Amino acid sequence: MSQTSEIHRGLAGVVVDVTAISKVDPESNSLLYRGYPAQQLATHATVEEVAHLLWHGELPSPDQLAVLIAEGRTARFLPDAVRAAVEALPVTCHPMDVCRTAVSVLGANDPRAEDSSREAEIAKAVQLFAVMPGVVALDQRRRRGLEPVEARADLSYAENFLWMTFGVVPDDVVLRTFESSLILYAEHSFNASTFTARVITSTLADLHSAVTGAIGALKGPLHGGANEAVMRTFDAIGSAANVPAWLDATLARKEKVMGFGHRVYKRGDSRVPTMRAALDDLVEHTGRHDLLEMYEALEQGMRDRTGIEPNLDYPAGLAYHLMGFDTSTFTPIFVAARVLGWTAHIMEQRAANALIRPLSEYVGPPQREVPEGL
């Protein structure tokens, strides 16, 4: 006999707590970061300004921004232990495993690791945010057989990320589209990876443990791993002309098309129009109209056959390809951006903590005796 009145598989539709960090509104198809539309931030703000907003609740004053930028630029040089850990991992592992390991090593070497005061948590968040580009860039370069490129303290966060990855200061189109994508990826309420971070924090574990767990949750293709899967889909399809046959066969096998659908948005992801505009700029910049044709054919084909709209991973996946990133680096870029949201939620959870421990309905065998002689 059931003990629970209702079961919500996947916690679908369940409101488990309050948050002041972001609002995902499927009715108005909007996303607010601390009240500000994410789309406006993505076109007008820097990622450093968004970091301050998510952590502190307000956009920074010029002095606050200067302090954050200075701290970030000092912290962006990879600690030796992290560099050694990245270089020790086989290039056969997924780059998300490298991110997860790097965060774990960073935490293990941090004297403030067990200090959960707000001051220490902010300092750890600033360091994590500053360090992740170096991890992602170093890993892509070593997989390409290239020497690391040292961080530069004279560049913005986004410029330095691209500099460390490609060894050139990016042009304006690439820089602006990349920074927009980071801002759009930075935060999205109680998604699976953020919820994971909050569950871990709710046991009073440390910030690096929570972020490490969140990276594991983001890796899966139903969540952050979808941006990488989108590019693998384009590779498999090959051209716009192949889309109808590929799509019919995929849907007939009841397989998911990656980069489409969302647990909360049912009429399209609020972030897609801004990311699509950024993608259009990149297509003009690179001349890869063939890829955009395939993109549009798949989008229209899904709309016609299922009514399901793309999520952020769809335009972002193709955009990262056009920027020159390796496909397996796409989800690590998502990590670097989402570190902002995760750490904001870790601090919010800690400030008003309740252990997260739901119930389950038991459906196994009834009580029975252990056999004699066991």
Ligand SMILES: CC(=O)SCCNC(=O)CCNC(=O)[C@H](O)C(C)(C)COP(=O)(O)OP(=O)(O)OC[C@H]1O[C@@H](n2cnc3c(N)ncnc32)[C@H](O)[C@@H]1OP(=O)(O)O
């Ligand atoms: C940044 C992000 O993390 S955004 C999400 C990224 N993930 C992806 O792009 C992976 C592909 N998408 C999906 O798997 C889903 O849309 C999810 C997991 C994101 C959300 O799914 P849920 O809310 O749990 O809905 P669910 O998976 O039950 O889908 C409902 C129906 O739509 C179908 N559907 C949903 N998404 C897709 C898709 N991408 N391709 C084909 N069919 C789909 C399901 O098959 C299901 O059909 P059914 O009722 O006939 O069985």
Ligand SMILES: O=C([O-])CC(=O)C(=O)O
């Ligand atoms: O909200 C979700 O479930 C997934 C998502 O779009 C995100 O984390 O950005």
